[in-house]
Amino acid sequence: MVQEKKPLIWYSGEKEIGVFRMDKKQIEREIAELKMEYVNLQGDIEKLESVGQNRQVTKAEERLGLMEEKLSKLNEKLFQFD
Numbered sequence: 001m002v003q004e005k006k007p008l009i010w011y012s013g014e015k016e017i018g019v020f021r022m023d024k025k026q027i028e029r030e031i032a033e034l035k036m037e038y039v040n041l042q043g044d045i046e047k048l049e050s051v052g053q054n055r056q057v058t059k060a061e062e063r064l065g066l067m068e069e070k071l072s073k074l075n076e077k078l079f080q081f082d
Contacts, residue, residue, distance in 0.1 A: 024081045031074050038067050 022030070041060055048057045 027074055027078045034071055
């Protein structure tokens with residue numbers, strides 16, 4: 001069975017930055033990579049907090065929020081394959 005590639009739209013803030021199609025394996029791979037980046041960024045935030053770098057913490061937390069949105073969209077697309 002050939003899997004249909006689903007359209008996926010990437011956003012940066014409110015701006016659409018790209019549209020392309022991914023198959024199920026590509027979506028799963030992207031989710032895994034994003035989860036690893038997320039965990040690494042959480043560790044970086046802890047380090048920044050420990051040395052009082054509040055401005056960088058705020059920026060990193062904003063990036064976490066964007067990553068969470070991206071993960072949510074990827075999981076929605078993955079669910080459509082089932």
